[in-house]
Amino acid sequence: MRHLISGAAVLALAASAGFAQTPAASDAAKVHERILTLDTHLDSPANLDQPDWNITERHDVLHDTTQVDLPRMIEGGLDGGFWVIYTGQGPNDATGYARALAHALKRLHQIHDFAAANPQSFALATTAADAARIAASGKRVVYISMENGYPLGTDIANLEAFYQLGLRMAGPVHNGSNQLADSTNGEAVHGGLSDLGKAWVKEANRLGIIIDASHAADSSFDQMLALSKAPIILSHSGPKALHDHPRNLDDARLKALAAKGGVIQVNSLFLSPDLPRPGVEAMRARMADVDTLPAEQRAALMAEWARVNVAEPRSASDFDRYMEAVFYCIDLLGVDHVGIGADWDGGGGVIGLNQISEIPKITQALLARGLTEQQVEKIWSGNVLRVMAEVERVAAGK
Numbered sequence: 001m002r003h004l005i006s007g008a009a010v011l012a013l014a015a016s017a018g019f020a021q022t023p024a025a026s027d028a029a030k031v032h033e034r035i036l037t038l039d040t041h042l043d044s045p046a047n048l049d050q051p052d053w054n055i056t057e058r059h060d061v062l063h064d065t066t067q068v069d070l071p072r073m074i075e076g077g078l079d080g081g082f083w084v085i086y087t088g089q090g091p092n093d094a095t096g097y098a099r100a101l102a103h104a105l106k107r108l109h110q111i112h113d114f115a116a117a118n119p120q121s122f123a124l125a126t127t128a129a130d131a132a133r134i135a136a137s138g139k140r141v142v143y144i145s146m147e148n149g150y151p152l153g154t155d156i157a158n159l160e161a162f163y164q165l166g167l168r169m170a171g172p173v174h175n176g177s178n179q180l181a182d183s184t185n186g187e188a189v190h191g192g193l194s195d196l197g198k199a200w201v202k203e204a205n206r207l208g209i210i211i212d213a214s215h216a217a218d219s220s221f222d223q224m225l226a227l228s229k230a231p232i233i234l235s236h237s238g239p240k241a242l243h244d245h246p247r248n249l250d251d252a253r254l255k256a257l258a259a260k261g262g263v264i265q266v267n268s269l270f271l272s273p274d275l276p277r278p279g280v281e282a283m284r285a286r287m288a289d290v291d292t293l294p295a296e297q298r299a300a301l302m303a304e305w306a307r308v309n310v311a312e313p314r315s316a317s318d319f320d321r322y323m324e325a326v327f328y329c330i331d332l333l334g335v336d337h338v339g340i341g342a343d344w345d346g347g348g349g350v351i352g353l354n355q356i357s358e359i360p361k362i363t364q365a366l367l368a369r370g371l372t373e374q375q376v377e378k379i380w381s382g383n384v385l386r387v388m389a390e391v392e393r394v395a396a397g398k
């Protein structure tokens with residue numbers, strides 16, 4: 001939030017975030033109110049497929065598992081972020097590409113539609129300079145990103161079509177290697193990027209799209225970092241030093257990312273071993289057709305699903321563990337190379353940080369660690385916007 005909520009609202013915000021009413025806590029709430037806050041990986045557009053789910057209404061993770069909507073962004077003081085066009089990986093063939101493209105275009109239009117339907121609350125952003133202007137006008141910032149380049153098929157010109165429709169950040173791959181790159185999850189097909197993937201990097205640089213290496217295999221990461229003329233980003237990844245998981249990166253790679261001006265936006269997933277979730281697994285089959293049920297039955301099943309998901313967390317990671325990962329990255333790379341990308345509505349959230357209304361706790365913890373307001377703002381938005389401005393500069397050939 002920027003300059004838009006009253007002192008009383010600040011206290012209410014502090015109370016809702018679980019802060020004690022001490023001067024320090026109320027200072028943290030004021031800082032959180034003043035600074036520009038962006039999360040770089042909001043998977044929330046997937047919720048727009050749910051019948052009767054409206055982004056302007058307040059939901060609760062305990063009732064329907066969703067983590068982000070407009071009222072909770074206001075409560076949590078999140079100014080906006082990168083809203084994701086996520087496409088699950090399927091067969092790498094013409095039929096698969098056509099289906100994926102149709103899906104990605106639908107999701108792209110859903111993002112445009114919710115912003116256009118609520119012009120007093122949301123505004124599309126396409127340049128680094130847009131975010132502060134939009135937030136200062138009291139609206140939420142909508143950058144568009146793409147998780148998985150599978151929908152682009154074998155025609156790199158498709159990337160420009162998405163750019164023209166607002167795309168400003170893109171990752172080549174998700175779970176399973178594809179026509180562009182090898183994934184952290186799946187067979188090594190290309191030994192990193194394919195020739196098409198290398199052309200994709202050049203095209204992203206030419207257009208002015210931030211390259212996102214989250215989900216890319218280490219070999220793909222290394223090649224994107226070497227090939228890209230602009231800094232690259234990890235929109236939602238973690239440090240391998242805390243938990244040895246393929247989705248996390250080792251210290252040497254994180255240092256190489258920072259040396260080229262890039263940023264790791266710290267993920268809340270994969271920070272400790274997965275726990276067994278027998279109740280969640282047992283419910284999956286029943287959840288497959290949930291969207292076809294009559295409204296009342298659907299709501300009841302969603303509520304049961306939410307309860308089971310809370311009762312069986314993915315891991316033992318809690319808020320302190322999340323902050324440990326953030327602090328680890330700050331200590332390793334410096335405050336200019338770390339940000340927040342908690343994978344909201346994409347499986348993210350930890351015990352004690354489960355929906356977007358709770359994020360003032362992050363600001364409070366950063367301040368308690370001794371960071372200044374200016375440093376906290378770099379982590380919440382300044383670093384990613386610096387990368388974006390540099391990507392714009394490279395695309396402009398300056």
Ligand SMILES: [Zn+2]
Nearest residue numbers: 147215236346
């Ligand atoms: Zn992801």
